[in-house]
Amino acid sequence: ILVILGILFLGVALWLSYFMSKRAMIPIRKSFDRQREFVADASHELRTPLSILNSSLDVVEMEDGDQLSDYSRKVLRNMKDEVKRMTHLVSDLLTLARSDSGVPELKLDSFDLVPSAIQLVGSAQTLANSKEIKLNLQTPESLIVNGDHDRLKQLIYILLDNAIKYTPSGGEVDLTLTKEQIEKQSALHITVKDTGLGIPEEDQERIFDRFYRVDKNRSRQMGGTGLGLAIAKWIVNAHHGTIEVSSIPGEGSTFSVNIPVYDVEEV
Numbered sequence: 145i146l147v148i149l150g151i152l153f154l155g156v157a158l159w160l161s162y163f164m165s166k167r168a169m170i171p172i173r174k175s176f177d178r179q180r181e182f183v184a185d186a187s188h189e190l191r192t193p194l195s196i197l198n199s200s201l202d203v204v205e206m207e208d209g210d211q212l213s214d215y216s217r218k219v220l221r222n223m224k225d226e227v228k229r230m231t232h233l234v235s236d237l238l239t240l241a242r243s244d245s246g247v248p249e250l251k252l253d254s255f256d257l258v259p260s261a262i263q264l265v266g267s268a269q270t271l272a273n274s275k276e277i278k279l280n281l282q283t284p285e286s287l288i289v290n291g292d293h294d295r296l297k298q299l300i301y302i303l304l305d306n307a308i309k310y311t312p313s314g315g316e317v318d319l320t321l322t323k324e325q326i327e328k329q330s331a332l333h334i335t336v337k338d339t340g341l342g343i344p345e346e347d348q349e350r351i352f353d354r355f356y357r358v359d360k361n362r363s364r365q366m367g368g369t370g371l372g373l374a375i376a377k378w379i380v381n382a383h384h385g386t387i388e389v390s391s392i393p394g395e396g397s398t399f400s401v402n403i404p405v406y407d408v409e410e411v
């Protein structure tokens with residue numbers, strides 16, 4: 145009888161502590177939800193005044209550009225750069241706040257990733273040319289994947305942009321896309337390799353954290369927000385994939401993404 149009573153007592157105590165801890169979590173969860181909503185709402189509200197500021201600066205530049213002194217023109221240029229940086233930051237914050245609350249869901253689609261990769265390399269070419277960086281793309285003729293088209297483009301853009309930003313003039317950046325078939329399932333591999341600054345080993349895990357930057361000043365000068373890789377990681381996780389970095393300081397970095405892409409019928 146004593147043993148049965150003991151087991152009963154233990155069961156009730158365990159159930160009570162589980163119940164109490166669940167109840168205690170409710171206000172904490174609510175407070176997190178409120179914080180997420182606040183960041184999402186604030187970012188959303190900031191977009192309109194920022195786009196008005198941007199177009200007003202364009203108007204001033206177009207209408208009065210010739211009459212401005214060199215100094216005023218320089219101030220105007222700085223203002224435009226800062227507005228652009230802030231717009232980028234606000235849009236990154238909004239993406240992360242929405243991803244925290246599970247919104248938006250991925251829009252799964254079946255598409256060829258190769259034309260998008262060619263287009264992304266084309267857009268990155270201007271920045272690469274300005275630093276005399278050689279940009280190489282290796283892909284099969286076509287690469288049909290199932291995933292969120294816009295998000296996968298955003299992921300490649302973030303990795304390419306970083307590779308060019310953190311590679312000194314005269315370097316090289318390779319974007320490689322491949323697809324590997326393992327039984328019924330295929331895996332998409334995206335590799336972005338650069339010959340840039342590299343990332344010290346102790347920082348390699350933390351670069352995927354929000355606002356983590358190895359060198360704050362350098363990132364800011366490059367127009368970085370410190371949120372790019374956090375967004376990249378979220379996109380990869382949402383596709384049930386993995387992202388890894390291997391890097392040797394002074395020699396370069398390689399970011400490797402693996403994403404399972406299912407046969408069309410299974411999506």
Ligand code: ADP
Nearest residue numbers: 306307310351357358363368369370371372373
């Ligand atoms: P940022 O906007 O600062 O580039 P990210 O989240 O994209 O933010 O990257 C975080 C940090 O990781 C960067 O500030 C930089 O220090 C480092 N980093 C990212 N990609 C590279 C790369 N290809 N080479 C060297 N450092 C990199």
